[in-house]
Amino acid sequence: MSSPTLSSEQLGALLDILVHHETYSEVESYKDPEAIEHYGYPFDASAPGQGSNGKEKSLSPLLQLLLTRLVLPIPGIRDLPSEFWTDKFRNIMRRFGEAELSESYDKGTLGSRKRLASAASVIHEGITRGLLSGIPDGKLPDLRGKYDIHRTEDLARAWDDVVQHLVYGNLLDELFEQFTKTKNPEDHSPAVEAAVNFAIIYIATFLHHLFVLSAEGPYLLKLLDNLHSLIPYTVVIQTLRVGNAGTMINAMVRLFLAKVSVGAFSNWLGLTQNAADGMNxxxxxxxxxxxxxxxxxxxxxxxxxxxxxxxxxxxxxxxxxxxxxxxxxxxxxxxxxxxxxxxxxxxxxxxxxxxxxxxxxxxxxxxxxxxxxxxxxxxxxxxxxxxxxxQSPDLTTSIIRDGVSVFEPMIRDIHKNVDIRKHISSVESFLTDLIATSKPKKRDGGQPQSGTIPPSVEDYVALLKRNRQLAWDYLHDFAQGCPDLRTTWLNWAKQSLKFFRQTTDSNNNTTMANGGNCSYNLGEMDGNLQNLFDNLSDDKKSGVKDAIDAHATYLSKLEEMSISRMQNVIDGADDDDNKKTGGNIGGPGVYITRWHCLLDETLVTPSAPKGPPRRGKDVKGMKALGKTEAIASSDTWDPDTLTKREEQAWPEPPDISVVVDALGPRFKTLVADISTKVPRA
Missing domain, CATH: 1.20.1060 (Taq DNA Polymerase; Chain T, domain 4)
Structure with a gap:
């Protein structure tokens, strides 16, 4: 029996299934202290690429792919000594594994760590999927064409056009040059302006889910507010007034990292070794x-x-x-x-x-x-x-000192040429604004109802729009005042974007996936995924193909609904009456539903003495006992009710376990082979 050739949509759905499952399984594996021992480079002494020459391949290949391709080459990070990874970072990861932090199953709720880890996993899987499949090459669109920032289709098209130019064109050089001349990169072209608006709506949706729709939102907001109140902004700004960069850096390090205790003093004198030396x-x-x-x-x-x-x-x-x-x-x-x-x-x-x-x-x-x-x-x-x-030795302080050491030349250059004080104040004002935006709002418009209403997605869109100039101001000051550093970071960004290029065309004529359609061209991954499917036994192919088809249909529906939701947010941001009644509680983004899928599938202990385990979707609106809502008032919103309202319109995801069971292990092996190859750029 000949194996059917999977279409581009089927291959895209298959890649989505396998990356989604593998990414989170790797994240979860770090509950075990031994997981870091099987990560491979850079946490062992072998160089990248040695895995294919007899060395042990990584058991976290997607995480390794992200780290080796994008993170390790970052200026400064690439200068960290090998013992930073093989000794300090590896051991602190082991310590967290040995601490055996609690499971959602035991706690009966989805805690903050679960929600944040699953959110990070979904963001990570999106980036990794791009590294594996690449962005298809083609004729570069005209960025100075017509883009209506009030239409979702135009925003999505602008985003794809900008990505295409970043990966295959000279847009990155042009944007870096733009920042040397102006404080507004959106002046570059209508496409860049529309793409920025597209990104703002997506980021706003994420913040809204994190702080409003999540049952842990008020708790996370309380932690953020506590942290915000403890940071000595005034002292930091006063320290930055020191003209000599070396003196300033030393003062800042002493402010945050110096320890004054009997243990620290006796260690310094040599009377003791690794004695508990207090906290900085x-x-x-x-x-x-x-x-x-x-x-x-x-x-x-x-x-x-x-x-x-x-x-x-x-x-x-x-x-x-x-x-x-x-x-x-x-x-x-x-x-x-x-x-x-x-x-x-x-x-x-x-x-x-x-x-x-x-x-x-x-x-x-x-x-x-x-x-x-x-x-x-x-x-x-x-x-x-x-x-x-x-714990002794103090790995936390040592890791931060190493980080300061490798970034010190950059810090000196920035301190010499940029007034960092005003940008520290900008960070402070943004966090203050974020916390205020995330609090309940009083009803507006002379409505007879009393009480408060939750922040809407439009509120977070407005937050980002009124604060984006803070980021543009810093980038302008940096690009204008530090030309050598600008060149260093430009080169890293250009090299990183090359990893998103496709190496082959794979003989298909489809276009890349974007916010407005569900077509795929996976480059060389087309053949790899087809081979995985071809090697299945004939009795498994039918069930796997049916599940892939169901998932492709599911993704298509998500894309359509995401477009509709983005248009609602765009319309709501321009409608004063909509602002008075509360605004939208749901925004766009297929990644949001993939995030909720991870939460929904989590097993949780039964609430009764006897009975089957619950799922995450049964407890998603619950928070752990003791997590007070110090910021939110007593008449605040109910996250459980809001989440259910927000999710009702989303389609139910299909069961794709047959695909994971049949192809998951083979896909992991495939990615391990890819991740241990010397990076192409």
Whole structure:
């Protein structure tokens, strides 16, 4: 039986499935402290490319591809000594793995780490997909043509045209030159202006999801506000007044990294070695934020302990004992809970004494789940503080010092030629504006309803538009005042963009995917993916192809809905009546739905003593006990209700597990081969 040739849409859908799954599985693997040992270059001593010559290939090939192609060549980072990666960074990653931070399954909610890690994974997969497939070559469009910034189709077309010129044309040189002459890159051409507006709407949608639609939004906002209030902006600005760059850098390093303690003094004298030497200002900021956070969870724990109708001391003692148990016991309890369809609390108590589980009431069981979740949150924060702030040797400070050392020549040049003080003030004012924008709004327009309404996507669009000039001002000052550095960064950017070029045309005539259509040309990946499919047994090909077709249809629907949502945001930003009634709660972006897919698929412990595990979509609107909403008022919005409203219109994703099972391991091997080759540029 001959193998069918997959169409360009099918190949694009297949690549989307495999990259999406592999990216997040690699991110999740770093819960294991041994994962970093199998990353490969640069965390071992081998040079890139040696994996194909007998060395162990990376078990995180997509992450390695991103790091070696785009991150390691960054000016400054490329000058870091090899021991920075093989010793310091690798060991701090091991420490985080050994800390065994909590799982969403045990906590019964999707925590901040889960949401942020999955969001980062989706952004990473988009970049990596571009590295693997490349941008198709073709006739370069006219950037000075007509682009209507009030039409989604024109914004999407402008974005694709700009990307095409960045990868294959001279647009990057022109933009760098533009910044030396003017503070507004959008003056370059109508296409650049429209592309900037396109990007702003996408970024605004992401911020809206993070701070408004997410149940963790008010909590994340509180952390950001705490951090913002602790940064000594005034002292930093005063330090930057020092004219001599070397003196200024030394003063800034001392401000944030100097330690004054008995341990530090005795280490300096040579009386002790690696004694606990206290914390510097940066570490104190980290520990203070986490300690404030921990205090809220401790209040929640104390409330359950004092409850007259709550679980007994024996129940809580068994949970506390389990918290201190080794990793394998935690994994065993989790597996028993999933396999036997019982809650994690029942699994923990039965392992200690079956009668403890039998004696729990429904209400007490709920309180035990909340108690376990709060204790896990306390333990997480203590472990993070220990890893970053209290362990010897102090890898955190050493890593930052290495970073300052390699970037010092750039810092000297910028300090000499650019007034950094006003740009530090710009960062401060933007964060203040972001926090204010993310708070509830009072109803406007003389409406009879009282209370508040949540920020809309249009609010974040307005935030970015009124603050974008801050970024343009810095880039103009940098480009005009530091010509040598401008050339250095231009060369890196040009080399990086070359990795997005296609090396072959793959004998198909389709155009690249964009915001307005769902056509694909994957270059040399066409043949690689077709070979993966061809090597399947005949009995698997049919099921895999059906799943690919379903996913291609799903992606097409997402693209259509994304276009519609972007138009709604564009129209809403120009409509004063829409602003008064609240605006849109949903924006464009296929990546948003891919982010929610990762969250929705997460397994979570049953809420009842017996029953099947829940999914992330069942608890997405819940926040962990103890996560207070210090910024949001008591009459604020309900993220769960908003999220459900926002997601109702999105189509249900198809089951593509048959594709992952059949081709996932082979795709990982394929990418490992690609990532260990000497980078092409």
């Amino acid at each position: 200002l940066l570490q104190r900021i980290i520990s203070l934020i986490l300690e404030w956070d921990t205090g809220d969870f401790r209040k929640a724990v104390d409330g359950i302990k004092r409850s007259k109708e709550g679980p007994s001391e024996l129940h809580l003692a068994a949970i506390d004992e389990h918290l201190q148990a080794p990793r394998d016991q935690h994994e065993s309890s989790r597996e028993i809970s999933r396999k036997d369809e019982k809650s994690i609390i029942v699994a923990i108590l039965e392992a200690k004494d079956k009668s403890l589980a039998d004696s729990l009431t429904e209400a007490q069981h709920t309180q035990c789940l909340e108690y376990y979740s709060a204790q896990l949150a306390i333990r997480d924060r203590e472990k993070i503080t220990e890893v970053l702030c209290r």
